[in-house]
Amino acid sequence: MNDFSFKLNGLTHVVLSIGFTCIASVALSQFNMVAKALDHYKNNEFDSAKYCIDEAAVHMETADSADTWYFRGFVYRALAKESKEQFPLSKQRAAEYFARCIKLDPSGANANQSKDVIQNIAISYYNDAVIGVKVKGEIDLAVKSFNYYMSTHLMAYPNYNFNEKMVQFYLAIGTFYLDQYKVDGKNAAAEANWNQAKAAFEKVLELDPDDFNGNYNIAILYYNKAVNIVNMAGYDITLARLSDIQDTSIVLFRRALPYMKTGLDVEPENEHILEGLAGIYFALNEPDKSKECKEKLKAITKKKEE
Numbered sequence: 001m002n003d004f005s006f007k008l009n010g011l012t013h014v015v016l017s018i019g020f021t022c023i024a025s026v027a028l029s030q031f032n033m034v035a036k037a038l039d040h041y042k043n044n045e046f047d048s049a050k051y052c053i054d055e056a057a058v059h060m061e062t063a064d065s066a067d068t069w070y071f072r073g074f075v076y077r078a079l080a081k082e083s084k085e086q087f088p089l090s091k092q093r094a095a096e097y098f099a100r101c102i103k104l105d106p107s108g109a110n111a112n113q114s115k116d117v118i119q120n121i122a123i124s125y126y127n128d129a130v131i132g133v134k135v136k137g138e139i140d141l142a143v144k145s146f147n148y149y150m151s152t153h154l155m156a157y158p159n160y161n162f163n164e165k166m167v168q169f170y171l172a173i174g175t176f177y178l179d180q181y182k183v184d185g186k187n188a189a190a191e192a193n194w195n196q197a198k199a200a201f202e203k204v205l206e207l208d209p210d211d212f213n214g215n216y217n218i219a220i221l222y223y224n225k226a227v228n229i230v231n232m233a234g235y236d237i238t239l240a241r242l243s244d245i246q247d248t249s250i251v252l253f254r255r256a257l258p259y260m261k262t263g264l265d266v267e268p269e270n271e272h273i274l275e276g277l278a279g280i281y282f283a284l285n286e287p288d289k290s291k292e293c294k295e296k297l298k299a300i301t302k303k304k305e306e
Helices: 029-042 046-058 066-082 089-104 111-136 139-156 163-184 189-207 212-231 239-266 271-283 287-305
Strands: 004-008 011-016
Touching: 029 046, 029 066, 046 066, 066 089, 066 111, 089 111, 089 139, 111 139, 111 163, 139 163, 163 189, 163 212, 189 212, 212 239, 212 271, 239 271, 271 287
Parallel strands: none
Antiparallel strands: 004 011
16 A cells, blocks of 8 residues: 555544554544554454444544545455455445545545545456456456446546547457457357457447547458358359358448448558458459559558668
């Protein structure tokens, strides 16, 4: 824990490292339970500290003290760190108690640090969300962590704009499902992963219609699905079935086209986009446009070699 100062009844007591200095000389009876909680906290007796500070939080003489809720936040945060639960209730309670401290005394000595601690708790949820997607592949838990991140952060900064963080998060989810789709190939899970990836990237575009990665990845989803359908056709396929496959692939290529074109508007010299467009225009029997994209690719390659 970072060092900080705790003010009790107008007196400042410096708190060092993991504990608070003992406040044995508190004279006013209404602060006895707070003082006892401080002593227990100093000795890492967090359950006992919780009992005392909970009593202080409902006592008529200390319930409206910002200091009571400030310290209560630290007690519950310590309990959360000891918990083995994925989402310990004490962790969220800690954030709520720091927010209560801010509400009771917005300009007080402990208000700014309360905001910092709330933000740190929120960041821990965000880190859990990132790990949930990129390391564990536990998407439901990652989404829950991300929602906790946002709701907690708002306790300290109610006007915070989460758009950029949400775009990054849903891109990560979409990329996870896209990678799964590529691995599954013809498996039964492939269609479900394709739909999940598409939904995540569409969420990105709801937040930012011009986001390059959102547009490009949806285009790739349609493009790859069209190519896979064509490649899955066997040599002994009937002409009628071949016609159906071609019609389906053309629909998918056409759906990929506007996303790929938006990607080109954002990054006019992106080689992946130009390659994709060349392939789409070729599949849609628009050779002139396909050739134009290939020529742009050649020009970019030549420019890099100079």
